[in-house]
Amino acid sequence: MSLRDTALAHAAAYFDAGGFKADLAALVSVPSESQAPEGAPHLHVYLEQHIIPMLEFLGFDCRVLGSEMVGAGPFLLAQRIEDAALPTILTYGHGDVVRSQQDQWQEGLQPFELHERDGRYYGRGSADNKGQHLINFQALAAILAVQGKLGFNFKVLFEMGEEVGSPGLKDVCQRHAEALYADVFIASDGPRISPDTPTLFTGSRGGLNFDLVVDLRDGAHHSGNFGGLLADPAILLAHAIASITDARGQIQIPEWRPTSLTEDIKKVLSALPDVDAGFALDPDWGEASLTMSERVFGWNSFAVLAMKSGNPEAPVNAISGYARAACQLRFVVGTQMDEILPALRRHLDAQGHTQVGIVQPEGVPFAATRLDLDNPWLGLVGASLERTSGHTPDLLPNLGGSLPNDCFADVLGLPTIWIPHSYAGCCQHSPNEHLPIHLARQALLCMTGLFADIAASGAPECADKQTKV
Known part of the structure; x- marks a missing residue:
């Protein structure tokens, strides 16, 4: 043998x-x-x-x-x-x-x-x-x-x-x-x-985590006494996040849309079966012009990993002064990692979301x-x-x-x-x-x-x- x-x-x-x-x-x-x-x-x-x-x-x-x-x-x-x-x-x-x-x-x-x-x-x-x-x-x-x-x-x-x-x-x-x-x-x-x-x-794919933060004031204030008088950080944050993608998750920041999904890469991806995840996927989520394989292996994806304002487990009738969302961009080769957050800053400012801060947690991001x-x-x-x-x-x-x-x-x-x-x-x-x-x-x-x-x-x-x- x-x-x-x-x-x-x-x-x-x-x-x-x-x-x-x-x-x-x-x-x-x-x-x-x-x-x-x-x-x-x-x-x-x-x-x-x-x-x-x-x-x-x-x-x-x-x-x-x-x-x-x-x-x-x-x-x-x-x-x-x-x-x-x-x-x-x-x-x-x-x-x-x-x-x-x-x-x-x-x-x-x-x-x-x-x-x-x-x-x-x-x-x-x-x-x-x-x-x-x-x-x-x-x-x-x-x-x-x-x-x-x-x-x-x-x-x-x-x-x-x-x-x-x-x-x-x-x-x-x-x-x-x-x-x-x-x-x-x-x-x-x-x-x-x-x-x-x-x-x-x-x-x-590379991975970059960051927080979006709206920090307007210390503490919370009665929603009846101050509703309509105090800006709500959760609403401001929600609108900022909604500007990053459209309603089906398609990325709206030009610098976050890669140019590396070439025809030879598409050809390789076209031979793949759908991912066998053991549960139903959402075919109408993500970049509409791409196949499901292209979306996950050849494109960038933005996700909100967690959001918080106030205390969701025990809400009170008050307008919080603070809201935060933990976010992530998964990105393919061709996306300039050092430009991801500056591009986001420019986008938020252009959309009028100047009160939204960007905080990068400690740790080294993964490159593509x-x-x-x-x-x-x-x-x-x-x-x-x-x-x-x-x-x-x-x-x-x-x-x-x-x-x-x-x-x-x-x-x-x-x-x-x-x-x-x-x-x-x-x-x-x-x-x-x-x-x-x-x-x-x-x-x-x-x-x-x-x-x-x-x-x-x-x-x-x-x-x-x-x-x-």
């Missing part, structure tokens, strides 16, 4: 015998909530008691890295260098999770206990991102078990703060760029388009990235996934969500390829997060086949060959 066939058989046996379930249960059991103060010590536990031993068993040299940025969690650089002449792959993963939302899970489910139900593995982090990096590491384990070597060099950059915006990640990439040198970046996060078909994406779709690495990966799964992978120019891909594409200058091992309905930031068992098994085989193909053939033709490891 070939390396590929033998490695696939080994990976399938590991999964079918319960090895993957047991390993995932151990990872899910760590309450590594980066959004909650009580989760801080568990971030170190996850890294030091689970990921480092797993990688050291696979022959990786591991080094914990720090960042000079305040609030940054621990980072890990692990590498297995077999020969400087071989291609080098860099991957990424994160072991932190969002808040558990423990009181909102279905009866019988606990966020930090793995439960098997209805063909799914339930648990916080099962889909985002513990199950995904476990799949990739176990695919490497299958190659090593069969031939005692990888046949390529492999580096891992692992973080514990992705769910709070990856503070320090860019700093780590800048300071350790030489150690992170590679030929290609291949990692897994985010959802597939369809649970049954592998997906490839080469970048992500996208790889040239003719890159030879992308062809190699797509062909390998199709060979294993029997399905032509769905190819996205970029993910609709945001990832810190600019750290790898821009700072490190690598071709970036993401192979997600989840699906849109996995509840990744909600109660009842889960990973479909059949998807996890197929993903493990796909990654095993990919690594076997790289071991057998090396870097694709026409790809730049790097020698610095």
